[in-house]
Amino acid sequence: MRITQGTFSYLPDLTDEEIAAQISYALGRGWPCSVEFTDDPHPRNSYWEMWGLPMFDLKDPAGVLYEINECRKAYPNHYIRLNAYDAGYGRQTTALSFIVQRPPSEPGFRIDRQETSDRRVRVSLHAYATDRPEGDRYGS
Amino acid sequence: MTERMGFGMRSGVNGSAEAEAPADPPLPADARIDLARERADSQVDEVLDALDTELVGLVPVKTRIREIAALLLVDRARARFGIDSGRPNLHMCFTGSPGTGKTTVAVRLAELLHRLGYIRKGHLVSVTRDDLVGQYVGHTAPKTKEVLKRAMGGVLFIDEAYYLYRAENERDYGQEAIEILLQVMENQRDDLVVVLAGYKDRMDSFFSSNPGMSSRIAHHIDFPDYTGEELEAIGRLMLAREGYALAPETEPVFHDYLERRRARPRFANARSVRNAIERARLRHANRLIAEGGRVGRAELTILQPDDFLASRVFTEKAAPPG
Structure with missing residues (x-):
């Protein structure tokens, strides 16, 4: 099951040229970019690991694309996303965030129902990927 | 049924047609390309002319930059015929005494390469050892x-x-930056x-200890020292840019000043000329204030011989060579 988080997630995966075009748009608006990765696909997992610090003062998408490729090399089976921050509001505001790499196969989620007091049912979302320990959840 | 697209959807037909449009098919083998028009289109002449008029002397440098511009233009024309000639290596090394215009030429070069489409943005990032080399392990x-x-x-x-390479300290982090x-x-x-x-x-000694660096740099450009006449021309250009002029009787004094200044140690070519002019401006301003009274445009813009004659260069004896 393809997870759909961030911008463009209902589109086919972007090619590197399309990613570069999005980065130049972000840089053109003065938004610094940063790269993050994770192997926990849960939708409420909003804090992904940072791949280095956000990149400031860049003029050209090549620098960001270089970091994306370095991250892809180090984590070929993780989700990787690109964030662009708009500092114009005086606080950290994500202006654009989209997935630039996903694992080859995404096993998806199941719903767990837990019966609690008074016949109430709590529902939780369980990602099959998280059955395996962090670091070797996808392939490898 | 009319074809409607949802928000954010791309129509397959239009999308692919647009994507393929920029890639022109290669020209037939017997086509002719007007190089003069290509040249005018790239607006490269503006930069080259600015290089000629705003920078005095530096003939070998200008020649090399013209050659590079020509090569890139010809490569563009070749690419239109579908001849793949690979990307030329344009890493460069500028050597020369202080104040011979290395940084200035680099700024122009960035602009030129941008107009010729070799680089995408055309900005110049100027750094020294401090910006590249870290202070502790893993920082570089x-x-x-x-x-x-x-x-x-x-x-x-x-x-x-x-400065990136310090021969005396083999654990210096500079080596890592070089790699x-x-x-x-x-x-x-x-x-x-x-x-x-x-x-x-x-x-030269940096390259001899880093042969890998030397071989990856295609263009070694040497900036010659300026001659006396060139320095005078530079001085005049700087004065004109700042809205000053020399009085006719100041001309020989300025000439003499530059001659004496050149003979002194730590002479930094155009930079020394700039400093000399800055000091002359100070004396000029001080003189006007001391004299008081009413001044017009002429007094405010024309430098008198005294503004230069007060310099240390004229009072001290010629310094020992060194």
């Missing part, structure tokens, strides 16, 4: 990479590049142009 690589990323799409100008630099210069030639700058003799 991210620091160097950050600078390289900032320079991508433009020109990375490394001033006094020989990363070499790697990026080799693998990401499409993304940036590296220009190393420094004094001739020290750059």
Whole structure:
């Protein structure tokens, strides 16, 4: 099951040229970019690991694309996303965030129902990927 | 049924047609290309003319830059015939005495390469050892990479590049910065142009201890020292730009001043001329205030001989050579 988080997630995966075009748009608006990765696909997992610090003062998408490729090399089976921050509001505001790499196969989620007091049912979302320990959840 | 597209959807037909439009088919083998028009289209002449009029002397440098511009234009024409000639290596090394215009030429070069489409943005990132080399283990690589990323799409100008390598300390982190630099210069030639700058003799010893660096740099350009006449022309250009002029009787004094200044140690070519003019401006302003009274445009713009004669250069004896 393809997870759909961030911008463009209902589109086919972007090619590197399309990613570069999005980065130049972000840089053109003065938004610094940063790269993050994770192997926990849960939708409420909003804090992904940072791949280095956000990149400031860049003029050209090549620098960001270089970091994306370095991250892809180090984590070929993780989700990787690109964030662009708009500092114009005086606080950290994500202006654009989209997935630039996903694992080859995404096993998806199941719903767990837990019966609690008074016949109430709590529902939780369980990602099959998280059955395996962090670091070797996808392939490898 | 009319075809409607949802928000954010791309129509397959239109999308692919647009994507393929920019890739022109190669020209037939018997086609002719007007190089003069190509040249005019790229607006490269503006930059080259500005180089000629605003920079005095430096004939070998200008020649080399014209050659590079010609090569890139011809390569563009060749590409239209579908001849793939590979991307020329444009990493450069500028050597020359202080104040011979290395940084100024680098700025112009970035602009030129941008107009010729060799680099995407045309900005110049000027750095020295401090910006590349870290202070502790593991600090250098991210620091160097950050600078390289900032320079991508433009020109990375490394001033006094020989400081990167310190022969006396083999554990110096400079070596690490050099290695990363070499790697990026080799693998990401499409993304940036590296220009190393420094004094001739020290750059030579830097290259002899880093042969890998020397062989990856295609253009070694030497900036000659300016002659007396060229320095005068530079001085006049600077004065004109700042809205000053020399009184007729000041001309010989200015000439004499530059001659004496050149003979002194630590003479830094155009930079010394700039400093001399700055000091003359100070004396000029001080003189006007001391004299008091009413002044007109002429008094405010014309430098008198006294403004230069008060200099130390005239009072001291010729310094011992050194």
